[in-house]
Amino acid sequence: MKKLISILLLSLYLVSTTEVYQFLKIPTLIEHYWEHKRMNPEMSVTAFLKIHYDHPVKDGDYGKDQKLPFVIHSTPLNLVFTINRGFYFETAIYHLNSLKSHKIPSKNEDFSYKGFAGPIWEPPKLLSI
Numbered sequence: 001m002k003k004l005i006s007i008l009l010l011s012l013y014l015v016s017t018t019e020v021y022q023f024l025k026i027p028t029l030i031e032h033y034w035e036h037k038r039m040n041p042e043m044s045v046t047a048f049l050k051i052h053y054d055h056p057v058k059d060g061d062y063g064k065d066q067k068l069p070f071v072i073h074s075t076p077l078n079l080v081f082t083i084n085r086g087f088y089f090e091t092a093i094y095h096l097n098s099l100k101s102h103k104i105p106s107k108n109e110d111f112s113y114k115g116f117a118g119p120i121w122e123p124p125k126l127l128s129i
């Protein structure tokens with residue numbers, strides 16, 4: 001079952017991201033060849049291919065000619081598939097050594113250092129002599 005699914009996904013990927021989808025137009029090529037063959041019974045396959053691929057011209061069946069394989073190239077679709085493995089947590093025990101504290105000036109909610117900006121905005125005090 002896995003093999004069948006992988007072949008299916010690979011086929012879908014190749015058809016949508018490369019020019020492989022052009023091979024799906026081969027029945028249109030054969031049908032168009034038989035239309036030309038009915039109009040000109042002496043036309044060979046190589047003559048048909050030369051008319052449509054070597055030197056294409058705008059004629060009465062130009063719309064059908066544009067539906068032939070490898071006539072019009074389009075930008076293929078780009079897809080990215082990722083396969084996620086099982087999700088798991090890994091627990092680890094860490095022993096933290098005691099940290100040495102260093103005194104760092106703290107900031108208040110106005111992001112200014114305490115003790116530096118405060119006295120500037122206070123009203124003057126009376127000096128006692």
